[in-house]
Amino acid sequence: DVKVTQSSRYLVKRTGEKVFLECVQDMDHENMFWYRQDPGLGLRLIYFSYDVKMKEKGDIPEGYSVSREKKERFSLILESASTNQTSMYLCASLLAGTYEQYFGPGTRLTVT
Amino acid sequence: AQTVTQSQPEMSVQEAETVTLSCTYDTSENNYYLFWYKQPPSRQMILVIRQEAYKQQNATENRFSVNFQKAAKSFSLKISDSQLGDTAMYFCAFPSSGTYKYIFGTGTRLKVLA
Numbered sequence: 387d388v389k390v391t392q393s394s395r396y397l398v399k400r401t402g403e404k405v406f407l408e409c410v411q412d413m414d415h416e417n418m419f420w421y422r423q424d425p426g427l428g429l430r431l432i433y434f435s436y437d438v439k440m441k442e443k444g445d446i447p448e449g450y451s452v453s454r455e456k457k458e459r460f461s462l463i464l465e466s467a468s469t470n471q472t473s474m475y476l477c478a479s480l481l482a483g484t485y486e487q488y489f490g491p492g493t494r495l496t497v498t
Numbered sequence: 499a500q501t502v503t504q505s506q507p508e509m510s511v512q513e514a515e516t517v518t519l520s521c522t523y524d525t526s527e528n529n530y531y532l533f534w535y536k537q538p539p540s541r542q543m544i545l546v547i548r549q550e551a552y553k554q555q556n557a558t559e560n561r562f563s564v565n566f567q568k569a570a571k572s573f574s575l576k577i578s579d580s581q582l583g584d585t586a587m588y589f590c591a592f593p594s595s596g597t598y599k600y601i602f603g604t605g606t607r608l609k610v611l612a
Contacts, residue, residue: 390542417598426507428589429602436598444599476543485531485593487600489543 389413390490392477398496405464407493409477417480418460419487420444420452422473429476435460436482467497500525502590504603511580512611518565519575519606521590527551530592532566532573537587537605546588549573580610 393408411418417436421429421444431444433452441452449471453461460479464471477490502523511517523532534546549557549566557564561581565574577584590603 419598419600421602426604428502428504428604429591429600431599434599442599478543480598482598485533485598486545486548487535489535491542 390477390479390488392475392490392493394493395491396494396496398498399464399467400498401468403464403467403497405467405495405497407462407464407475407477407495409460409462409479409490410458411460411479411488412458413479413481413488414457415479415488416457416482418454419478419480420450420460420462421476421478422446423476423492424473432462432475467495469497471495472497500592500594500601502592502601502603504588504590504606506606507604508607508609510609510611511577513580513582515580516576516578517580517608519577519588519590519608521573521575521603523571523573523590523592523601525571525592525595527595530595532564533591533600534562534564534573534575535589535591535602536584537589538583538585543589547575577608582610582612584608585610 390411419434420432435454451463475493478487532549537543561578587605
């Protein structure tokens, strides 16, 4: 079975802290994604990666960066967390040549 | 610009009845995929059904089927014999042309009533 895991289900951080969200997939997928999910806005793409060390900005990259040093792991970094980054963060992966995304359980981040 | 619109923020249906969730989209592409994803409360998002635009036949997966109208750019999801486990957020989505970057709708929250 396909599995995408995220390091935390719930996270509370203070304004200005550096925050790391980790995502791991066990399917050898080339493509990995970070989304932000907010009520009434659906899912918005923050960044995606199509290979190790390769990344591309999504629709809302401001305030975020990513790292992909190994194929199975894709990290989202909030350099200096702000209250408007309070949200649900979803990670997903996808096998090249297909179009089906597999999602992790999500991390609900609260920045106070 | 490519867009996806889900005009029903919330819906409810009685158990065992049928419900249809609407989705319209805009793209200039001729060949593409369309998807419905389901996100149950506090659980992972999963794929419900997918449609390939070059196929005229509507996709079906057990109790889930789509009504794909390519010319109208409409892609609705029909759930037959609704079950309590169908309670979830449903998202319509498709990959932006030539990429794996998905465009998602804003979602429809479906509640199945006992």
